[in-house]
Structure formats: structure tokens, C-alpha cells
Amino acid sequence: GAVVSQHPSRVICKSGTSVKIECRSLDFQATTMFWYRQFPKQSLMLMATSNEGSKATYEQGVEKDKFLINHASLTLSTLTVTSAHPEDSSFYICSAGQGGYEQYFGPGTRLTVT
Amino acid sequence: LAKTTQPISMDSYEGQEVNITCSHNNIATNDYITWYQQFPSQGPRFIIQGYKTKVTNEVASLFIPADRKSSTLSLPRVSLSDTAVYYCLVGLSGGSYIPTFGRGTSLIVHP
Numbered sequence: 001g002a003v004v005s006q007h008p009s010r011v012i013c014k015s016g017t018s019v020k021i022e023c024r025s026l027d028f029q030a031t032t033m034f035w036y037r038q039f040p041k042q043s044l045m046l047m048a049t050s051n052e053g054s055k056a057t058y059e060q061g062v063e064k065d066k067f068l069i070n071h072a073s074l075t076l077s078t079l080t081v082t083s084a085h086p087e088d089s090s091f092y093i094c095s096a097g098q099g100g101y102e103q104y105f106g107p108g109t110r111l112t113v114t
Numbered sequence: 115l116a117k118t119t120q121p122i123s124m125d126s127y128e129g130q131e132v133n134i135t136c137s138h139n140n141i142a143t144n145d146y147i148t149w150y151q152q153f154p155s156q157g158p159r160f161i162i163q164g165y166k167t168k169v170t171n172e173v174a175s176l177f178i179p180a181d182r183k184s185s186t187l188s189l190p191r192v193s194l195s196d197t198a199v200y201y202c203l204v205g206l207s208g209g210s211y212i213p214t215f216g217r218g219t220s221l222i223v224h225p
Contacts, residue, residue, distance in 0.1 A: 004157075034213065043201070044158070044215040093157045095213060103213045105150075105157030 002028045004096050006106035013084055013113055021079045021109045023050075023094030029074035030096035034103075035067075038091040050077040050094075084113045118202045118216040127224050132189045134219050136202030139183045147178060147185045150201045152218070158201060161187065189221075197223045 003026040036044040049057040056069035068080040119137040150158035164176040175188040201218040
């Protein structure tokens with residue numbers, strides 16, 4: 001099946017710094033990718049829809065200036081957490097589909113802000 | 115988007131069949147039903163998808179009654195490695211699909 005990768009798999013950063021997370025569809029093109037955040041023992045919460053060549057669509061309550069999303073190509077979307085704080089520590093997951101029946105999820109990125 | 119309701123947790127034993135039911139009372143005509151499995155600190159993994167009646171693949175079966183207001187994921191002869199959280203999602207497959215997760219069902223398989 002199709003593969004979605006994320007990089008890095010885990011990152012530790014200091015409060016106030018920015019962190020970029022990459023999401024790549026390895027063997028298919030994705031015009032739309034989705035970014036999720038998951039806190040311990042909770043479900044995945046949709047943050048935004050990343051659209052290739054246009055602005056991302058953010059869910060209510062998600063700060064677009066804090067979570068910058070860039071979908072520069074049909075195989076790459078990036079999420080940048082700007083001025084990270086400890087409360088941004090979470091598990092970030094992306095997904096992509098081929099416009100058909102399945103969504104393929106990345107392995108996730110564990111962000112820890114100290 | 116159709117809201118889904120699942121049991122928060124279930125327990126089973128190795129070798130047993132497990133059935134997890136999801137309620138989606140306001141499912142739309144064009145919505146598909148998709149189930150995902152998630153292990154701790156991993157992304158969700160696709161299990162099965164269906165629209166009506168019954169779908170079966172190598173790992174599970176999905177039963178959907180005629181009114182489509184619920185669906186049941188059936189895992190035959192579970193093993194310890196099936197311990198995970200299972201999510202039921204409802205939505206339109208294709209370009210306009212936005213996969214939105216409910217709370218999921220935490221399945222624990224005991225020896």
C-alpha cells in the first residue's frame with residue numbers, strides 16, 4: 001500500500017524556538033494532506049487541511065500563525081510550530097489520500113518542548 | 115460530518131472473536147464507513163472500509179445493516195498483538211473527505 005513518512009520521528013526543543021515537521025507521500029501524489037495532534041490517551045484532533053498550492057484550512061481554535069503549514073509540492077507538506085511552548089508538546093500525525101477510499105497516515109512525530 | 119459513538123473500552127481473550135460496534139445515526143447517503151487501528155505512538159492503520167452489507171478482508175469483517183446507522187467491526191480469533199485503539203470514521207470517500215476521529219475503542223486482549 002501507499003506510504004506516508006514523517007520526519008523527524010521525535011524532536012526535543014527549547015521553549016521559544018520553532019520546529020518543522022515534514023510529511024511526505026512516498027509513492028503517490030497527494031493534493032490534500034491533513035495534520036492532527038494527539039495528546040496522551042486522547043483521540044486524534046484535526047488541526048488543519050493542507051492543500052497543495054494554496055493556503056491551509058485550519059480548524060476552529062487552531063492558531064494559523066503558530067502552526068504554519070506549507071504544501072509546496074504534491075508529495076510534501078510541512079508543519080512548523082513557531083515559538084513552541086511546553087503545552088505544544090504532543091504527538092503530531094499527518095495523513096494523505098489518493099482521492100480514493102483510503103487515507104494513509106504517517107508514523108507520527110513526538111514533539112517535546114522543554 | 116456524521117458523529118460516531120463507540121464503546122470506550124473492551125476486553126477479550128486470545129482466540130476469541132471480537133465485535134466492536136459503532137453508531138452513526140446521521141450518516142449521509144454518500145458516506146463510507148472506515149475503521150482504523152492505532153498502536154501507542156504510531157499513526158493509525160487502515161483496517162477496512164465499506165458502504166453497505168458486509169465486507170471482508172484478510173484481517174477483519176465489517177457488517178453494515180440496511181439502515182447504515184451503525185456498523186460492526188469483527189476481528190476473528192484475536193491475539194495479544196490486536197491490543198490497540200480502534201476508530202470508526204464516517205465520511206465521503208474521495209477528494210472532499212476529511213477524516214475526523216471520534217474517541218475510539220480501546221481493545222485489550224488478555225492471554
